[in-house]
Amino acid sequence: PSPPSPLHPIPHTPHPLVRGLAAASGRVVGNAYVLSHPNQKPEIPPKAILVAPAIAPDWLPLLQQAAGIVTQHGGLTSHSAILARELGIPAVVNVTNATQLIQTGESLVLDGDRGEVYRFSHRDGELGRAEGTEGAEGEKPLAPPSLSPKRGEALSPLASYSPLAAPIATQLLVNLSQPSSIARVKDLPVDGVGLLRSELMGLNVLAGQHPKTWIEQGRRAELVDLWQDIISQFASAFAPRPVFYRSLDWRSHEFPSLSFGYEPSMSHTTTNPLLGQRGTFSYVRDATIFDLELEALAAVQQSGYTNIHLLLPFVRTVEEFSFCRRRVEQAGLTNVAQFQLWIMAEVPSILFLLPEFVKAGVQGISIGTNDLTQLLLGVDRDEGELAAAFDERHPVVMQAIAQIIDMARSAQIPCSICGQAPVRYPESIDSLVRWGITSISVEPEAVEQTYSAIANAEQRLLLEAARNSLRS
Incomplete structure (x- = not known):
């Protein structure tokens, strides 16, 4: 197959709003939905970026429609990270004061490869043109999920696997x-x-x-x-x-x-x-x-x-x-x-x-x-x-x-x-x-x-x- 095309740059502010641990790969843009209390039951809007103290595994059915996850607590093997990787959505964990620094409704760029969260910049026009993707009115289209370890690339699951690759015994x-x-x-x-x-x-x-x-x-x-x-x-x-x-x-x-x-x-x-x-x-x-x-x-x-x-x-x-x-x-x-x-x-x-x-x-x-x-x-x-x-x-x-x-x-x-x-x-x-x-x-x-x-x-x-x- 032909090599994948790199993603177009996503317009965002020059410096990250917050940083944490890169827990699940991919980049996505969406509006923040902030939960301030860990026991608060989420009602996640479609394609929103969930920001919470932590993610409970039993939130899984609710996370199916989330675009990405940001948590204040948890490591790379926490359930927040595992759930995000399973669902194929970007995640950044262990972000100090995330629920205080991010407000519900803010437009964010979530970079799960770098462990960074930016404010989305509208200066360069609509995201649909920046990504080459058109979304429904009022929604920010998502960057395609990637199974590649390389940053800035979007691959289908088999895009870079060739049947001619070396066979393995393990x-x-x-x-x-x-x-x-x-x-x-x-x-x-x-x-x-x-x-x-x-x-x-x-x-x-x-x-x-x-x-x-x-x-x-x-x-x-x-x-x-x-x-x-x-x-x-x-x-x-x-x-x-x-x-x-x-x-x-x-x-x-x-x-x-x-x-x-x-x-x-x-x-x-x-x-x-x-x-x-x-x-x-x-x-x-x-x-x-x-x-x-x-x-x-x-x-x-x-x-x-x-x-x-x-x-x-x-x-x-x-x-x-x-x-x-x-x-x-x-x-x-x-x-x-x-x-x-x-x-x-x-x-x-x-x-x-x-x-x-x-x-x-x-x-x-x-x-x-x-x-x-x-x-x-x-x-x-x-x-x-x-x-x-x-x-x-x-x-x-x-x-x-x-x-x-x-x-x-x-x-x-x-x-x-x-x-x-x-x-x-x-x-x-x-x-x-x-x-x-x-x-x-x-x-x-x-x-x-x-x-x-x-x-x-x-x-x-x-x-x-x-x-x-x-x-x-």
């Missing part, structure tokens, strides 16, 4: 949660879905009610059908490529609008939700919702899809895994020969317990660098002020990742990685490939750059091996 997977993303992602050069985020996926069907509420209202069968249907959309779109569904990892502070009245582990105040009753530990306490998920997955299998697999989140102990495995077997999922049961490698106990996990039946692992890094370094991933310390390139984190990959190879099970590390630091892909990572799973906007980085890393490794062979 599998490239994609992280997803929204059915609306399937159409633009399913034909990308990916080998499947490495992380299907159930928490964000489920918000499309829960209608603001916790699953326990549905059950108490006698609507369990209805919810199972809805859950099956939405999972089946991913299984169908990517078949026969694998789809790894990560079961629910509820953290109450992230879903304030859901009714948790029937969930004991959610109804009380948690001192630290990031380390509290989450992941598989919550299943051991009450398996009601986990069993519902398993029933939906079994229904997906029974409808003919054998490419769906289960990824257990935040597993602390072998006993937790064994409990979950028994429930999985009781649900009939293991009756399908292709089914695989994996765990997330997020808790540092994995560094000591992986051989025992494998003996208990773990068939694969996926390294979640976001949680693993914060637990190894004692850094809250959602605190933007600590962004400099939250660095997956830290020797402790890199050594832990290398050890996990080596242990997985010794146990002869696949090892994937699905956190932000390969995207934030593409140079780390050289090490991952050298250590023997089986697959790398990234968000859609990073597929192109990750494919190239994997290809280059593998070529360097092959060249090095060839030179060593000649020397010997």
Whole structure:
């Protein structure tokens, strides 16, 4: 395909109004919609730029019509950043005093590549002419979303991918949660879905009610059908490529609008939700919702899809895994020969317990660098002020990742990685490939750059091996 055309310059004031962390790529123009209180429920006008203290994941249905996001808090792995990248809209996070410095109705230029927000300048005429795009009356047209890591370019998902590109041996997977993303992602050069985020996926069907509420209202069968249907959309779109569904990892502070009245582990105040009753530990306490998920997955299998697999989140102990495995077997999922049961490698106990996990039946692992890094370094991933310390390139984190990959190879099970590390630091892909990572799973906007980085890393490794062979 021909090279992409650069965007025309967007007229704006010469100096940024505010700066923060560049969390999701792209540039967009729109009117600001400012929320001053984190608990304020947004009613976002179409194509507005949302400015808020922080973004709760359960705002997802409301964010579908936003043009961009600016938040005062959060880091590059916060849910604000993850949601924006999933939706393909620009975002800047950790912007000091954003809600005070920006007023509702102001025309803004949001640059998600540079982490800057400008006031839009009307001096050079209408944006439609500046962008070469005409919008509806009273609206500012948007710059096209870009999956390219290069600034100032707008690409379609496949614009710069050539079928003649070097083939890669390391599998490239994609992280997803929204059915609306399937159409633009399913034909990308990916080998499947490495992380299907159930928490964000489920918000499309829960209608603001916790699953326990549905059950108490006698609507369990209805919810199972809805859950099956939405999972089946991913299984169908990517078949026969694998789809790894990560079961629910509820953290109450992230879903304030859901009714948790029937969930004991959610109804009380948690001192630290990031380390509290989450992941598989919550299943051991009450398996009601986990069993519902398993029933939906079994229904997906029974409808003919054998490419769906289960990824257990935040597993602390072998006993937790064994409990979950028994429930999985009781649900009939293991009756399908292709089914695989994996765990997330997020808790540092994995560094000591992986051989025992494998003996208990773990068939694969996926390294979640976001949680693993914060637990190894004692850094809250959602605190933007600590962004400099939250660095997956830290020797402790890199050594832990290398050890996990080596242990997985010794146990002869696949090892994937699905956190932000390969995207934030593409140079780390050289090490991952050298250590023997089986697959790398990234968000859609990073597929192109990750494919190239994997290809280059593998070529360097092959060249090095060839030179060593000649020397010997």
